[in-house]
Amino acid sequence: MMLRPRWIGALVFALLLAGGFAWLGQWQLERAVEAGKVVEIPSETVLPLAKVAKPGGPIADTATGQLISVTGSFVPTDYQLVQGRLNHGTAGWWVVAHATVPGAEEGARPVALAVARGWAADEATAKSVMARLADEPAAQQEIVGRLLPTEGPEVPSDKKHPTAMTTMSVAALYNLWTGVDGMDVYSAYVVEKTPPAGLTKIDSPPPIQERTLNWLNIFYAAEWIIFAGFAVFFWYRLVKDAKEKEDELRELAAGTAAPLGKVE
Incomplete structure (x- = not known):
């Protein structure tokens, strides 16, 4: 058939x-x-911080991972260490600073900004570099790096070191900084693109681009x-x-x- x-x-x-x-x-x-196609996010174009984020609230999703630049000065007495930070799979220490940067509007009060300056494989190196940076006088300089949202604070598991930090919590850092009473603060931190001498650049890849x-x-x-x-x-x-x-x-x-x- x-x-x-x-x-x-x-x-x-x-x-x-x-x-x-x-x-x-x-x-x-x-x-x-x-x-x-991939939604292109120009994260690798360095933009002024004031155009990307505002202090006092969470940063927008589009600002996460953005390379920014801002002029500010590091407060010598406010350096901290954050331990247990992975860099290319190896745990180590971040040297973290408190930077004072201009407000978003002309004439506005300065704003506090957390900056992760670099990574060290051992605590001794991290402390040595931190001490050297703390001895440097505060001076205006350009800060360039990747903007990332604040992390939540964690209670240290080691009771012998109750002040040890393992997360990049802006709230926890703010409580340790000096002269910030009443000062606005960015709910984000910057991973500095070029670390100070003695520290390794923190691995901070661009954000994963979205696909519609x-x-x-x-x-x-x-x-x-x-x-x-x-x-x-x-x-x-x-x-x-x-x-x-x-x-x-x-x-x-x-x-x-x-x-x-x-x-x-």
């Missing part, structure tokens, strides 16, 4: 139709991929695939129905089928 010329021709037509539907489905998937996904195109692609399958199934149903009709006519002709309309 299926080998008859007209059904072979119908099969070829159904396959061509299914192929066309499949091509349309692939085209829709390609459109979904094109529409799902066009679900409408994916839905259309699925529809075309269904249509392709239906084209072949429709040919199969036509052949099956034709065969059943021929079998019924053959049985009627042979006298084996019950006469139409006869009630037994």
